[in-house]
Amino acid sequence: MNIREVIVVEGKDDERAVKQAVDAEVILTSGYGITEETFRRIEFARLRKGVIVLTDPDRPGEQIRKRINDRVPGCKNAYLLQADAFRKNDIGIENAAPGAIREALEKARCVVETAADVFSREDLFEHGLLGGPDASRRREALGCILGIGYANGKQLLKRLNHYAIGREEFQRAAARLAEGKGA
Incomplete structure (x- = not known):
């Protein structure tokens, strides 16, 4: 390659x-x-x-x-x-x-220099990426699917917004996560 x-x-x-x-x-x-x-x-x-x-x-x-x-x-x-x-x-x-x-x-x-705040903490809570007993593992799996690496909740929110990840791409990744399909 x-x-x-x-x-x-x-x-x-x-x-x-x-x-x-x-x-x-x-x-x-x-x-x-x-x-x-x-x-x-x-x-x-x-x-x-x-x-x-x-x-x-x-x-x-x-x-x-x-x-x-x-x-x-x-x-x-x-x-x-x-x-x-x-x-x-x-x-x-x-x-x-x-x-x-x-x-x-x-x-x-x-990294997008003029990042829009498309995502909020509520999005992370909604998809079990914050506050739950399995949140760390779910963030790691989501980071793998999106190619943005493991991050704590605050870092994940920043990466989602600063790498110009769209709502649709996030939803597809969250659906894969919900289905138990990692990267």
């Missing part, structure tokens, strides 16, 4: 895993300490080919993703579930199977 966009990952092991899964150019952030030169390379790649940010599904990975999206608006974001990136007490892209990486990249979404 050939990916047109440049994929941004955290480290060399992540790069190796991505290159085993797809044919793509990769930029390394070298963790949280992203240099100005790396930010310039990411911006240049975004202008020329587009960028997909694929960071580890953990807190540091989300912080790196946020820094990149804040500095270089217009990047697509791809998410792996923690379960797909976990091996021997370690969470990271380098642990994911090639198929999981390809699926995450296929579902990559771009």
